[in-house]
Amino acid sequence: MLIGVVGKPNVGKSTFFRAATLAEALIGNYPFATIEANHGTAFVKINDAAKDFERESTPREGYVHGKYRFVPVELIDVAGLVPGASEGKGMGNKFLDDLSSADALIHVIDISGSTNERGESVEKGSYNPINDIKFLEDELNTWIFQLMDRGWAKFARQAQLSGTPSDRAIAEHFSGIKINLGMVKKAFSSSGLSNKLTDWSKEDMKKFSTELRKQAKPIIIAANKMDVSTSKANLERIKTQTDSIIIPSSAEFELALREANKAKLIDYIPGENKFKIKGTLNDKQKEALAKVKKFLETNESTGVQDILNKIVFDILEYIAIHPGGVSKLEDSKGNVLPDCFLMPKDSTALDFAYRLHTDFGEKFIRAIDVRTKKTVGKEHKLKHLDILEIVADK
Ligand SMILES: Nc1nc2c(ncn2[C@@H]2O[C@H](COP(=O)(O)OP(=O)(O)OP(=O)(O)O)[C@@H](O)[C@H]2O)c(=O)[nH]1
Ligand SMILES: [Mg+2]
Numbered sequence: 001m002l003i004g005v006v007g008k009p010n011v012g013k014s015t016f017f018r019a020a021t022l023a024e025a026l027i028g029n030y031p032f033a034t035i036e037a038n039h040g041t042a043f044v045k046i047n048d049a050a051k052d053f054e055r056e057s058t059p060r061e062g063y064v065h066g067k068y069r070f071v072p073v074e075l076i077d078v079a080g081l082v083p084g085a086s087e088g089k090g091m092g093n094k095f096l097d098d099l100s101s102a103d104a105l106i107h108v109i110d111i112s113g114s115t116n117e118r119g120e121s122v123e124k125g126s127y128n129p130i131n132d133i134k135f136l137e138d139e140l141n142t143w144i145f146q147l148m149d150r151g152w153a154k155f156a157r158q159a160q161l162s163g164t165p166s167d168r169a170i171a172e173h174f175s176g177i178k179i180n181l182g183m184v185k186k187a188f189s190s191s192g193l194s195n196k197l198t199d200w201s202k203e204d205m206k207k208f209s210t211e212l213r214k215q216a217k218p219i220i221i222a223a224n225k226m227d228v229s230t231s232k233a234n235l236e237r238i239k240t241q242t243d244s245i246i247i248p249s250s251a252e253f254e255l256a257l258r259e260a261n262k263a264k265l266i267d268y269i270p271g272e273n274k275f276k277i278k279g280t281l282n283d284k285q286k287e288a289l290a291k292v293k294k295f296l297e298t299n300e301s302t303g304v305q306d307i308l309n310k311i312v313f314d315i316l317e318y319i320a321i322h323p324g325g326v327s328k329l330e331d332s333k334g335n336v337l338p339d340c341f342l343m344p345k346d347s348t349a350l351d352f353a354y355r356l357h358t359d360f361g362e363k364f365i366r367a368i369d370v371r372t373k374k375t376v377g378k379e380h381k382l383k384h385l386d387i388l389e390i391v392a393d394k
Pocket of ligand 2: 015078
């Protein structure tokens with residue numbers, strides 16, 4: 001699972017990335033602070049399933065904090081995007097190449113309206129960030145369209161001659177940017193276009209690439225810099241002007257909280273609207289945390305964790321599944337539910353067996369739902385937080 005953090009320059013992408021990963025990334029109050037993409041590990045938050053058995057998980061990857069388990073997902077923070085990127089303007093082409101393997105995107109916008117379309121600082125509230133939402137979608141749609149347009153006539157002819165179904169031909173053509181058959185099928189049905197690719201006009205191709213982009217690179221909007229005074233009014237206004245999914249955030253405050261938690265100055269569970277002071281703070285730290293506390297009193301959270309969770313569980317509709325045994329939850333080393341796999345919804349017991357190991361898939365006999373102790377077959381559909389034992393032939 002790879003999530004891209006995107007947006008115009010200077011909106012807080014690297015701050016968001018650092019808050020989510022605690023990996024190093026340069027933050028600067030000027031456009032194009034980031035040139036080379038930063039890769040890191042962020043975490044989605046789920047209930048710790050072992051708690052239902054009066055135990056606590058010991059994850060091989062990720063960690064447990066309180067009653068929650070934090071499951072790793074990859075995050076990539078890319079260079080800022082400026083208008084015309086799909087024609088190579090700014091860091092355009094590089095930015096888009098970096099996103100090829102992303103499953104979904106977090107579009108960070110500066111909801112305070114203090115950066116113009118090129119990412120330069122302007123007086124707060126003076127720029128309307130609604131423009132940014134549309135511009136990013138347009139750039140991504142154009143990017144897909146251009147990839148499609150390149151050599152299209154020949155491609156369409158060949159697909160027809162070889163008798164390959166159109167959706168399969170397109171899925172193969174785009175597999176390099178993580179587009180699969182399911183996404184192409186959905187794009188066909190939502191665009192209502194005919195299967196005869198050689199008949200498609202440029203307009204048809206544009207329509208199709210827009211639908212395909214929605215499937216392949218779904219976007220959630222992080223309305224960032226919510227801690228600035230002009231943000232609240234902007235957010236209310238913008239919500240009425242778009243049907244995009246918008247979650248308010250303060251990446252800066254989340255970063256402060258996570259760093260203070262790491263330094264053991266506070267106890268903070270990502271996504272909560274409170275934290276406990278447990279270390280000795282200097283005056284500067286006290287002042288900074290007091291500001292964050294005040295923010296959390298009127299906001300549900302800093303938004304960063306909500307955004308990650310929403311993308312993975314609501315937009316991509318993934319579910320988290322643990323391998324485990326009916327007789328015991330531990331592996332041979334005593335680790336409790338050490339593994340957790342994020343799987344697409346509607347995954348079956350057999351899909352899960354294959355995910356664990358090809359051998360398990362090929363030699364699948366049955367599976368056992370560890371919570372209910374019931375035996376289930378290959379086609380059994382899994383649900384979020386299931387624990388499954390796979391019984392396979394030796
Ligand atoms: N007030 C406030 N400022 C923020 C927030 N997030 C980021 N900033 C500030 O915004 C400026 C830009 O932050 P970056 O994280 O470098 O932005 P970026 O989008 O990665 O910028 P580029 O790499 O240049 O595209 C810095 O001065 C940050 O401190 C936030 O939640 N609130
Ligand atoms: Mg950056």
